Amino acid sequence: MTLPVLAVTSGEPAGIGPDICLDLAFAEPTCRYVVLGDKDLLHERAEKLGKNIRLRDYRAGQTPEKGVLDVLSIPLRAPCEAGRLNAENAAYVLELLDTAFEGVQRGEFSAMVTAPLHKGIINDAGVPFSGHTEYLAEKSHTPQVVMMLAGGGLRVALATTHLSLKDIAAAITRPLLASVLRILHTDLQTKFGIAAPRILVAGLNPHAGEGGHLGREEIEVITPTLTALQAEGLDVRGPYPADTLFQPFILKDGDAVLAMYHDQGLPVLKYASFGKGVNITLGLPFIRTSVDHGTALDLAGTGRADSGSLMEAAQTALEMARHWQR
Numbered sequence: 001m002t003l004p005v006l007a008v009t010s011g012e013p014a015g016i017g018p019d020i021c022l023d024l025a026f027a028e029p030t031c032r033y034v035v036l037g038d039k040d041l042l043h044e045r046a047e048k049l050g051k052n053i054r055l056r057d058y059r060a061g062q063t064p065e066k067g068v069l070d071v072l073s074i075p076l077r078a079p080c081e082a083g084r085l086n087a088e089n090a091a092y093v094l095e096l097l098d099t100a101f102e103g104v105q106r107g108e109f110s111a112m113v114t115a116p117l118h119k120g121i122i123n124d125a126g127v128p129f130s131g132h133t134e135y136l137a138e139k140s141h142t143p144q145v146v147m148m149l150a151g152g153g154l155r156v157a158l159a160t161t162h163l164s165l166k167d168i169a170a171a172i173t174r175p176l177l178a179s180v181l182r183i184l185h186t187d188l189q190t191k192f193g194i195a196a197p198r199i200l201v202a203g204l205n206p207h208a209g210e211g212g213h214l215g216r217e218e219i220e221v222i223t224p225t226l227t228a229l230q231a232e233g234l235d236v237r238g239p240y241p242a243d244t245l246f247q248p249f250i251l252k253d254g255d256a257v258l259a260m261y262h263d264q265g266l267p268v269l270k271y272a273s274f275g276k277g278v279n280i281t282l283g284l285p286f287i288r289t290s291v292d293h294g295t296a297l298d299l300a301g302t303g304r305a306d307s308g309s310l311m312e313a314a315q316t317a318l319e320m321a322r323h324w325q326r
């Protein structure tokens with residue numbers, strides 16, 4: 001049986017990405033992990049961390065082996081020291097993404113998993129860059145994507161992502177909510193194998209607006225959108241007050257939650273799963289998962305980095321690849 005092949009980008013070379021990618025060599029061989037990164041850098045980190053791993057140049061058709069890490073080697077642009085950013089390597093980080101993207105586009109890879117990168121140093125190199133999600137959406141000509149985090153038994157998607165609180169209410173419109181919910185519904189079906197997804201939707205305001213006394217977005221935007229989508233056959237429920245939505249007796253009736261903004265839904269999820277959460281980009285024409293943390297420059301090369309989130313991201317990508325109906 002041909003095993004799925006997952007491309008894993010090692011991210012910012014000065015961060016913990018290379019460190020945690022090394023642990024994939026010890027994963028159960030239920031698929032093939034191919035780490036994209038500079039082979040010499042990975043070898044150097046393995047020696048520094050005392051990890052007894054053999055690095056093997058990636059070739060199609062190889063059989064995975066425990067203790068062996070398949071590497072699609074892409075050379076650094078400049079020397080790299082753990083914990084010290086270098087803008088000269090920004091092009092290297094983007095080449096990792098480009099190579100993984102091209103591989104999933106032509107079907108060589110079943111999914112891509114991304115270790116953390118450093119947005120600031122890429123911008124310092126003169127490349128406007130707002131994140132993995134936006135970069136991959138632009139490359140794949142995807143007009144809208146949805147951020148979802150999974151972990152601790154929860155799936156939480158976001159209607160808005162990195163916006164100032166003062167801008168959120170204006171950003172939540174009927175067209176936006178309808179589009180986000182359709183993407184969430186479709187990907188729960190096609191990438192998670194849930195035939196009839198049940199989506200629980202949070203309100204925006206305290207107590208979901210308290211009948212209009214604490215805000216009218218629930219009355220004028222959220223409820224009419226849910227009513228229209230229910231008429232289309234989508235099982236969308238709410239809006240629920242966010243302070244009570246994340247109770248087991250409510251969550252048991254849903255397959256995913258849609259939060260209105262970043263810090264409404266993610267604190268709960270990260271409390272339940274930090275260090276083992278998975279960031280999933282919905283709406284792309286391929287599967288992409290990522291870790292739920294940053295580059296942790298102070299931990300790079302120390303042996304104190306935890307690879308739990310990367311392992312969960314890789315396992316989630318594998319499960320999604322098995323369900324995916326293209």
